[in-house]
Amino acid sequence: MKISQFLPAAMVLVLCASHSALATTIGFSQVGSESGWRTSFSESVKAEAKKRGIELKFSDAQQKQENQIKAVRSFIAQGVDAIMIAPVVETGWKPVLREAKRARIPVVILDRNVDASGDGLFLTRIASDFVEEGRRAARWLMDETDGNCRILELQGTVGATAAIDRMKGFNEVIADFPDATIVRSQTGEFTRTKGKEVMEAMLKAENGGRDICALWSHNDEMAIGAIQAIKEAGLKPGTDMLVVSVDGVPDYFKAMADGDANATVELNPHLGAPAFDVIEAYLKGDRKVEKLITTTGDLFTQATAAEEYAKRAGK
Numbered sequence: 118m119k120i121s122q123f124l125p126a127a128m129v130l131v132l133c134a135s136h137s138a139l140a141t142t143i144g145f146s147q148v149g150s151e152s153g154w155r156t157s158f159s160e161s162v163k164a165e166a167k168k169r170g171i172e173l174k175f176s177d178a179q180q181k182q183e184n185q186i187k188a189v190r191s192f193i194a195q196g197v198d199a200i201m202i203a204p205v206v207e208t209g210w211k212p213v214l215r216e217a218k219r220a221r222i223p224v225v226i227l228d229r230n231v232d233a234s235g236d237g238l239f240l241t242r243i244a245s246d247f248v249e250e251g252r253r254a255a256r257w258l259m260d261e262t263d264g265n266c267r268i269l270e271l272q273g274t275v276g277a278t279a280a281i282d283r284m285k286g287f288n289e290v291i292a293d294f295p296d297a298t299i300v301r302s303q304t305g306e307f308t309r310t311k312g313k314e315v316m317e318a319m320l321k322a323e324n325g326g327r328d329i330c331a332l333w334s335h336n337d338e339m340a341i342g343a344i345q346a347i348k349e350a351g352l353k354p355g356t357d358m359l360v361v362s363v364d365g366v367p368d369y370f371k372a373m374a375d376g377d378a379n380a381t382v383e384l385n386p387h388l389g390a391p392a393f394d395v396i397e398a399y400l401k402g403d404r405k406v407e408k409l410i411t412t413t414g415d416l417f418t419q420a421t422a423a424e425e426y427a428k429r430a431g432k
């Protein structure tokens with residue numbers, strides 16, 4: 118029995134039109150809010166969704182993969198139109214990605230990678246080239262120290278693409294400098310608190326840091342925590358010990374303007390727009406999409422820190 122037998126044609130047209138005008142619903146599983154950069158990334162995605170009239174179901178996993186997987190399963194059960202995942206670590210994603218594929222729900226990976234690229238389990242990944250970020254940080258430091266530097270390294274989250282690849286890029290460059298050595302390397306889990314705690318321990322183990330030339334931190338958050346530890350050890354960060362990092366968050370520009378840090382490679386947090394572009398095109402039937410869409414960022418130093426901070430503060 119067709120509804121149109123009961124309703125005037127005009128009302129059936131209105132019903133159809135209103136159905137097709139229903140907002141696209143997208144589930145977004147976010148790592149957490151461990152850093153200023155992550156918060157900017159989340160806020161940027163939410164603002165872009167609002168601008169486009171997309172209904173965004175947002176889940177903060179507090180850096181726990183099991184919470185991310187639960188959220189993705191919930192999105193599948195709710196029958197969302199698409200899913201975006203910013204994975205905390207690379208492994209353990211294939212089962213839930215297969216479930217999304219069986220439910221015919223397209224998935225876009227944002228920022229860090231998943232170990233599932235060969236199986237057609239996601240549409241595309243949108244991310245920065247983390248290896249190049251590590252190379253750029255190392256090139257800056259080698260230029261600054263003529264390749265003669267004993268380095269402490271604060272690693273990001275163990276198993277996260279950003280940590281794996283930044284380390285790879287940095288080590289690739291310093292391999293050409295026999296007098297550049299990473300003397301200690303430990304994870305600070307991308308957080309300010311852990312970065313300070315781990316730096317305190319590394320300084321204690323390294324003669325109070327007196328023979329250390331530089332700190333290489335996989336993100337600004339840990340570097341800001343470490344700067345506090347360097348000061349408490351009686352050293353001047355940015356002078357006695359150079360500080361180089363990645364992300365380009367406002368607080369780090371402030372630290373550079375204050376002379377407490379020296380350089381950072383900016384990481385673009387605006388991943389929502391390219392992700393929504395891909396999803397909206399896919400939902401309209403476009404099946405052509407790059408497997409990787411790369412974002413870029415510049416290296417910033419103290420020379421422009423004050424003006425860059427003024428542009429970013431409070432944003």
Ligand code: GZL
Nearest residue numbers: 151152154228229279307336
């Ligand atoms: C890298 C991203 C990292 C940031 C950190 O793209 O995954 O995670 O560099 C964040 O600030 O915690």
